Amino acid sequence: MATAAEPTRCLLLYGAHLYPAKLKTVLGDAQPLSSSTAYTPDAFLAFSLPGIPFLEPCYATALYRRWVWERCCPGMEYTGEMPPALEGIIYELRPSDFHAVVARACESIPTLPTDLVTVSCTRYTDGDPAKTTGDVEASMLVVKGQAHEAGLHPSLSYLALIVRGAHLNTLSRTYLAHLTLLRPFDPTPSPKPLLASLIRLLLLPSFLFFHLPARILGLHGWGRVGSWLTGRSVGFLRALEGRVKGWTGSGYANEGRVKGTAGM
DSSP states (O other): OOOTTSOOEEEEEEGGGGSHHHHHHHHTTOOOSEEEEEEETTEEOOSSSTTOOEEOOSSOOHHHHHHHHHHHOTTSOOOSSOOOOEEEEEEEEOHHHHHHHHHHHHHTSTTSOEEEEEEEEEEEETTEEEEEEEEEEEEEEEESSOOOOSOOOOBHHHHHHHHHHHHHTTOOHHHHHHHHHOOOBOSSOOOHHHHHHHHHHHHHHHIIIIIHHHHHHOOHHHHHHHHHHHHHHHHHHHHHHHHHGGGSOOOOTTHHHHHHHHTO
Protein backbone atom coordinates (compact mmCIF):
# COMPACT_ATOMS: atom_id res chain seq x y z
CA MET A 1 0.00 0.00 0.00
CA ALA A 2 1.06 3.58 -0.55
CA THR A 3 2.21 5.79 2.30
CA ALA A 4 -0.14 8.43 3.73
CA ALA A 5 1.86 11.22 2.07
CA GLU A 6 1.60 9.67 -1.38
CA PRO A 7 -1.64 10.45 -3.25
CA THR A 8 -3.24 7.59 -5.15
CA ARG A 9 -6.29 7.13 -7.36
CA CYS A 10 -8.44 4.06 -7.91
CA LEU A 11 -9.55 2.97 -11.38
CA LEU A 12 -12.25 0.39 -12.10
CA LEU A 13 -11.58 -1.69 -15.21
CA TYR A 14 -14.36 -3.93 -16.50
CA GLY A 15 -15.76 -5.76 -19.52
CA ALA A 16 -13.40 -6.57 -22.38
CA HIS A 17 -10.58 -4.65 -20.67
CA LEU A 18 -10.25 -7.60 -18.27
CA TYR A 19 -9.30 -10.02 -21.03
CA PRO A 20 -5.64 -10.87 -20.26
CA ALA A 21 -4.15 -9.58 -23.51
CA LYS A 22 -6.12 -6.33 -23.36
CA LEU A 23 -5.48 -5.91 -19.66
CA LYS A 24 -1.75 -6.27 -20.20
CA THR A 25 -1.87 -3.59 -22.90
CA VAL A 26 -3.97 -1.21 -20.81
CA LEU A 27 -1.81 -1.54 -17.69
CA GLY A 28 1.42 -1.37 -19.68
CA ASP A 29 4.36 -0.59 -17.41
CA ALA A 30 2.17 0.73 -14.60
CA GLN A 31 2.73 -0.78 -11.18
CA PRO A 32 -0.57 -0.94 -9.27
CA LEU A 33 -0.16 -0.54 -5.54
CA SER A 34 -3.10 -2.88 -4.97
CA SER A 35 -5.93 -4.56 -6.84
CA SER A 36 -9.23 -6.10 -5.86
CA THR A 37 -12.39 -7.48 -7.40
CA ALA A 38 -15.34 -5.17 -6.82
CA TYR A 39 -18.88 -4.35 -7.84
CA THR A 40 -20.63 -1.00 -8.20
CA PRO A 41 -24.41 -0.64 -7.87
CA ASP A 42 -24.12 2.68 -9.74
CA ALA A 43 -23.62 1.14 -13.19
CA PHE A 44 -24.56 -1.76 -15.46
CA LEU A 45 -22.86 -3.28 -18.49
CA ALA A 46 -24.75 -2.17 -21.61
CA PHE A 47 -24.36 -3.34 -25.22
CA SER A 48 -26.03 -0.64 -27.29
CA LEU A 49 -22.54 0.87 -27.18
CA PRO A 50 -19.35 -1.21 -26.97
CA GLY A 51 -19.48 -2.39 -23.38
CA ILE A 52 -19.93 1.06 -21.87
CA PRO A 53 -22.01 1.22 -18.69
CA PHE A 54 -24.29 4.08 -17.77
CA LEU A 55 -25.16 5.46 -14.38
CA GLU A 56 -28.38 4.78 -12.52
CA PRO A 57 -30.54 7.78 -11.57
CA CYS A 58 -31.64 8.41 -8.01
CA TYR A 59 -34.63 6.11 -8.39
CA ALA A 60 -35.69 3.40 -10.83
CA THR A 61 -39.22 3.46 -12.23
CA ALA A 62 -40.75 0.44 -13.96
CA LEU A 63 -40.19 2.13 -17.32
CA TYR A 64 -36.53 2.77 -16.50
CA ARG A 65 -36.00 -0.82 -15.35
CA ARG A 66 -37.28 -2.13 -18.68
CA TRP A 67 -35.16 0.46 -20.54
CA VAL A 68 -32.07 -0.77 -18.69
CA TRP A 69 -32.92 -4.43 -19.20
CA GLU A 70 -33.31 -4.07 -22.97
CA ARG A 71 -29.83 -2.56 -23.25
CA CYS A 72 -28.04 -4.80 -20.75
CA CYS A 73 -29.69 -8.20 -21.24
CA PRO A 74 -29.94 -8.96 -24.99
CA GLY A 75 -31.85 -12.14 -25.70
CA MET A 76 -33.14 -12.51 -22.12
CA GLU A 77 -36.81 -12.23 -21.21
CA TYR A 78 -37.62 -9.20 -19.10
CA THR A 79 -38.26 -10.17 -15.47
CA GLY A 80 -39.13 -6.78 -14.02
CA GLU A 81 -35.82 -6.63 -12.17
CA MET A 82 -32.59 -4.78 -12.71
CA PRO A 83 -29.59 -6.61 -14.20
CA PRO A 84 -26.65 -7.49 -11.93
CA ALA A 85 -24.45 -4.61 -10.85
CA LEU A 86 -21.32 -4.04 -12.90
CA GLU A 87 -18.27 -5.94 -11.67
CA GLY A 88 -14.60 -5.45 -12.42
CA ILE A 89 -11.14 -4.96 -10.95
CA ILE A 90 -10.14 -1.88 -8.96
CA TYR A 91 -6.52 -0.83 -9.33
CA GLU A 92 -4.90 1.60 -6.92
CA LEU A 93 -2.44 3.66 -8.94
CA ARG A 94 -0.05 6.56 -8.54
CA PRO A 95 -1.23 9.71 -10.37
CA SER A 96 1.24 9.28 -13.24
CA ASP A 97 0.30 5.64 -13.72
CA PHE A 98 -3.40 6.47 -13.41
CA HIS A 99 -3.39 8.95 -16.30
CA ALA A 100 -1.29 6.63 -18.47
CA VAL A 101 -3.63 3.68 -17.89
CA VAL A 102 -6.70 5.79 -18.62
CA ALA A 103 -5.14 7.02 -21.86
CA ARG A 104 -4.38 3.47 -22.99
CA ALA A 105 -7.89 2.33 -22.04
CA CYS A 106 -9.37 5.13 -24.17
CA GLU A 107 -7.26 4.05 -27.13
CA SER A 108 -9.18 0.76 -27.26
CA ILE A 109 -12.44 2.66 -27.95
CA PRO A 110 -11.19 5.61 -30.05
CA THR A 111 -14.50 6.19 -31.87
CA LEU A 112 -16.41 6.96 -28.68
CA PRO A 113 -16.07 10.16 -26.63
CA THR A 114 -15.43 9.00 -23.10
CA ASP A 115 -15.30 10.62 -19.71
CA LEU A 116 -14.25 9.67 -16.19
CA VAL A 117 -16.89 9.47 -13.49
CA THR A 118 -16.59 8.57 -9.83
CA VAL A 119 -18.61 5.64 -8.53
CA SER A 120 -18.92 3.92 -5.19
CA CYS A 121 -17.55 0.37 -5.25
CA THR A 122 -17.62 -2.51 -2.79
CA ARG A 123 -14.55 -4.72 -2.80
CA TYR A 124 -14.85 -8.48 -2.26
CA THR A 125 -12.63 -11.57 -2.27
CA ASP A 126 -12.71 -15.21 -3.42
CA GLY A 127 -15.30 -14.47 -6.10
CA ASP A 128 -17.98 -14.03 -3.43
CA PRO A 129 -19.65 -10.59 -3.13
CA ALA A 130 -20.73 -11.57 0.39
CA LYS A 131 -17.07 -11.51 1.49
CA THR A 132 -16.70 -7.74 1.36
CA THR A 133 -13.53 -5.93 2.34
CA GLY A 134 -14.81 -2.37 2.41
CA ASP A 135 -16.10 0.38 0.16
CA VAL A 136 -14.02 2.71 -1.97
CA GLU A 137 -14.61 5.44 -4.53
CA ALA A 138 -13.11 4.72 -7.93
CA SER A 139 -13.04 6.31 -11.36
CA MET A 140 -14.37 4.53 -14.42
CA LEU A 141 -14.75 5.32 -18.11
CA VAL A 142 -18.26 5.98 -19.42
CA VAL A 143 -19.69 7.33 -22.63
CA LYS A 144 -19.79 11.11 -22.78
CA GLY A 145 -23.07 12.58 -23.95
CA GLN A 146 -24.26 9.56 -25.92
CA ALA A 147 -27.86 8.29 -25.97
CA HIS A 148 -28.55 4.58 -25.76
CA GLU A 149 -30.96 3.69 -28.53
CA ALA A 150 -32.02 0.28 -29.78
CA GLY A 151 -29.72 -1.85 -27.66
CA LEU A 152 -28.17 -4.09 -30.31
CA HIS A 153 -26.58 -7.33 -29.25
CA PRO A 154 -22.81 -7.67 -28.73
CA SER A 155 -20.84 -9.69 -31.24
CA LEU A 156 -19.97 -13.24 -30.27
CA SER A 157 -16.23 -12.50 -30.23
CA TYR A 158 -16.69 -9.38 -28.08
CA LEU A 159 -18.92 -11.18 -25.60
CA ALA A 160 -16.38 -14.01 -25.46
CA LEU A 161 -13.68 -11.52 -24.39
CA ILE A 162 -15.92 -10.24 -21.59
CA VAL A 163 -16.84 -13.73 -20.35
CA ARG A 164 -13.24 -14.92 -20.51
CA GLY A 165 -11.99 -11.87 -18.63
CA ALA A 166 -14.66 -12.27 -15.94
CA HIS A 167 -13.78 -15.94 -15.49
CA LEU A 168 -10.01 -15.51 -15.36
CA ASN A 169 -10.26 -12.60 -12.91
CA THR A 170 -12.56 -14.52 -10.55
CA LEU A 171 -15.56 -12.25 -10.68
CA SER A 172 -18.67 -13.52 -8.91
CA ARG A 173 -20.48 -16.60 -10.17
CA THR A 174 -23.73 -14.64 -10.33
CA TYR A 175 -22.19 -12.08 -12.67
CA LEU A 176 -20.49 -14.75 -14.77
CA ALA A 177 -23.74 -16.71 -15.07
CA HIS A 178 -25.51 -13.56 -16.23
CA LEU A 179 -22.90 -12.99 -18.95
CA THR A 180 -23.19 -16.55 -20.24
CA LEU A 181 -26.97 -16.17 -20.67
CA LEU A 182 -26.69 -13.13 -22.93
CA ARG A 183 -27.47 -13.63 -26.60
CA PRO A 184 -24.79 -12.29 -28.95
CA PHE A 185 -25.22 -10.88 -32.43
CA ASP A 186 -24.92 -13.54 -35.16
CA PRO A 187 -23.64 -11.97 -38.41
CA THR A 188 -24.28 -15.18 -40.39
CA PRO A 189 -27.74 -16.56 -39.60
CA SER A 190 -28.11 -20.28 -40.05
CA PRO A 191 -29.22 -21.04 -43.62
CA LYS A 192 -30.38 -24.56 -42.75
CA PRO A 193 -34.14 -23.78 -42.98
CA LEU A 194 -33.64 -22.38 -46.49
CA LEU A 195 -31.49 -25.30 -47.58
CA ALA A 196 -33.92 -27.83 -46.11
CA SER A 197 -36.82 -26.26 -48.02
CA LEU A 198 -34.90 -26.36 -51.29
CA ILE A 199 -33.95 -30.01 -50.78
CA ARG A 200 -37.59 -30.91 -50.09
CA LEU A 201 -38.61 -29.25 -53.35
CA LEU A 202 -35.90 -31.20 -55.14
CA LEU A 203 -36.77 -34.58 -53.61
CA LEU A 204 -40.48 -34.40 -54.42
CA PRO A 205 -40.17 -34.50 -58.25
CA SER A 206 -37.30 -36.96 -57.94
CA PHE A 207 -39.53 -39.29 -55.96
CA LEU A 208 -42.44 -38.97 -58.40
CA PHE A 209 -40.49 -39.29 -61.67
CA PHE A 210 -37.65 -41.64 -60.72
CA HIS A 211 -38.00 -43.51 -57.44
CA LEU A 212 -41.70 -44.40 -57.68
CA PRO A 213 -41.60 -45.73 -61.31
CA ALA A 214 -38.41 -47.67 -60.51
CA ARG A 215 -40.08 -49.43 -57.56
CA ILE A 216 -43.36 -50.16 -59.35
CA LEU A 217 -42.01 -51.14 -62.78
CA GLY A 218 -38.71 -52.61 -61.62
CA LEU A 219 -36.65 -50.09 -63.61
CA HIS A 220 -33.59 -50.11 -61.37
CA GLY A 221 -31.43 -48.27 -63.89
CA TRP A 222 -34.00 -45.49 -64.03
CA GLY A 223 -33.85 -45.25 -60.24
CA ARG A 224 -30.05 -44.96 -60.30
CA VAL A 225 -30.32 -42.09 -62.79
CA GLY A 226 -32.65 -40.31 -60.39
CA SER A 227 -30.27 -40.85 -57.47
CA TRP A 228 -27.35 -39.47 -59.49
CA LEU A 229 -29.29 -36.37 -60.53
CA THR A 230 -30.47 -35.79 -56.98
CA GLY A 231 -26.92 -36.02 -55.63
CA ARG A 232 -25.63 -33.53 -58.18
CA SER A 233 -28.52 -31.16 -57.49
CA VAL A 234 -28.00 -31.21 -53.73
CA GLY A 235 -24.37 -30.17 -54.22
CA PHE A 236 -25.50 -27.33 -56.46
CA LEU A 237 -28.08 -26.18 -53.91
CA ARG A 238 -25.48 -26.15 -51.14
CA ALA A 239 -23.13 -24.07 -53.27
CA LEU A 240 -25.96 -21.69 -54.15
CA GLU A 241 -26.98 -21.40 -50.51
CA GLY A 242 -23.39 -20.60 -49.59
CA ARG A 243 -23.41 -17.65 -52.00
CA VAL A 244 -26.71 -16.15 -50.89
CA LYS A 245 -26.65 -16.74 -47.14
CA GLY A 246 -25.06 -13.32 -46.62
CA TRP A 247 -28.35 -11.58 -47.33
CA THR A 248 -30.81 -13.92 -45.60
CA GLY A 249 -30.98 -11.60 -42.57
CA SER A 250 -29.03 -9.21 -40.40
CA GLY A 251 -28.58 -11.65 -37.53
CA TYR A 252 -30.01 -9.31 -34.93
CA ALA A 253 -32.64 -10.99 -32.79
CA ASN A 254 -34.32 -7.60 -32.45
CA GLU A 255 -33.93 -6.56 -36.09
CA GLY A 256 -37.56 -5.49 -36.53
CA ARG A 257 -37.51 -3.25 -33.47
CA VAL A 258 -34.18 -1.77 -34.49
CA LYS A 259 -35.53 -0.82 -37.92
CA GLY A 260 -38.59 0.71 -36.30
CA THR A 261 -36.41 2.75 -33.97
CA ALA A 262 -34.21 3.91 -36.84
CA GLY A 263 -37.25 5.13 -38.74
CA MET A 264 -38.51 7.28 -35.88
